[in-house]
Amino acid sequence: MLPLMIDMKNKQVVIVGGGKIALRRLRLLKEEGAHLTVVSPQVNDEIKNLAASGKIVWKKKEVCTEDIKQAFLIIAATNDPNINEWIAGQVSGHQLINVVHKAEIGNVQVPKIVKKGKLIFSVSTSGASPLLAKEFSEKFASLIDKDIEKKLEEYHQYREQLKSSNLSEEERKKALKQKLDLDKL
Template sequence: MGYPIVLHLRGRRAVVVGGGKVAARKVYGLLEAEADVVVIAPEAVPDIEALAAKGEIVWRKKTFAEDDLAGAFLVIAATNDRNVNEAVAQAATPGQLVNVVDDPERCDFHVPAVVRRGSLTIAVSTEGASPALARRIRRELEEQYGEEYGPYLQFLRKARDIILREMADDAARKQLFRALAADSFRQRGRWDEELAQLLANEKERNGERGRES
């Protein structure tokens, strides 16, 4: 059983060995995480070629060698040759996180199927048992959690700062956080207006409790 985490890769080197469609999918995911991506492959699909041409990744047009992993924090072996993938796994040094796409047992981590809605990240993993099932569940989640969750999370981040600044009472803060996270609140869409009203109501109640004491 794996231990689920969200890994921050901004500015860290990620080496992808392979230039096919699977490798391209891995590259796109790493770029979303703002990793410093290096691809090792003698040939590559047009998507990888285009990313390299735009300077978004480094593409080393060569077969894999051990020193290609120098400085890498994360390594993905994504070729269609099991011998090459095994060579990548063998070349990795302690401290480098390795994923071999065709061999779950050789992986330090598995890449989940991901739904992103702004700051909301929902990941589905079968630990390599069935990527197809993970993708199906991801599609269901994409329908359940629509694009509106992006701006909603932006609002919640701003609202949290306001509540922490303006409300000193812990119980009142928790009550407000629960109210803002309610699905009915999100669906009504009057987020700023209702936040202002909730804050005013809570401050009034706190004032009344202060006078009573």
């Protein structure tokens, strides 16, 4: 697996299932601006409320091939492994699929993600232990203080200013390196 950062804004995402794991994935993807459709005969109250308020689409039914045909990303999160595996078998080569009960049959895994301002990091155990990934990421996140978040924001603004300057690329790199000064972090 290759870790990538993917802009999910306005991407079509179908989540099949309406339980706790489906909701976790939904929250994550909603925060990133994806267009979300949940396909499930039953969903939990939070998913019902999101659908009632028009923030997501809920198809109250069993999944069929037509439901996932146009999706960029499909999350197979039902409580039935046979349905999840069937969904994985329906995706085309250009679609991404996360199968929550058996990550290895999908082509995407969702790591534990931590955001601290502009700093984003993720931890994966390749499906071996989501609990360990969560614990490790929480320990690492506790090492990051507000000063680092603030410095990263300042660095970003400085970098944007340098991009529009008349400095050569080499001069910009030197200025950025001096501004960052890793010894002070």
